Amino acid sequence: MLAEHKAIFAAMDELRQAAELDGDQGTLDLAVQLKAHIQDEEDIVYPAAILVGQYIKNHPET
Numbered sequence: 001m002l003a004e005h006k007a008i009f010a011a012m013d014e015l016r017q018a019a020e021l022d023g024d025q026g027t028l029d030l031a032v033q034l035k036a037h038i039q040d041e042e043d044i045v046y047p048a049a050i051l052v053g054q055y056i057k058n059h060p061e062t
Contacts, residue, residue: 005038
């Protein structure tokens with residue numbers, strides 16, 4: 001998953017640059033929002049999922 005995010009992140013940089021050159025604010029906003037979403041997943045969602053998995057593994061009765 002992280003490899004795919006890296007590729008998407010790079011593609012969004014390219015999309016953002018093209019949108020800036022074309023003056024396409026909608027596409028520029030999309031590229032910025034997608035990059036922020038990817039960063040949120042990597043910083044918040046994935047670590048939280050790992051913690052939940054560890055908790056479940058250590059507390060099988062739950």
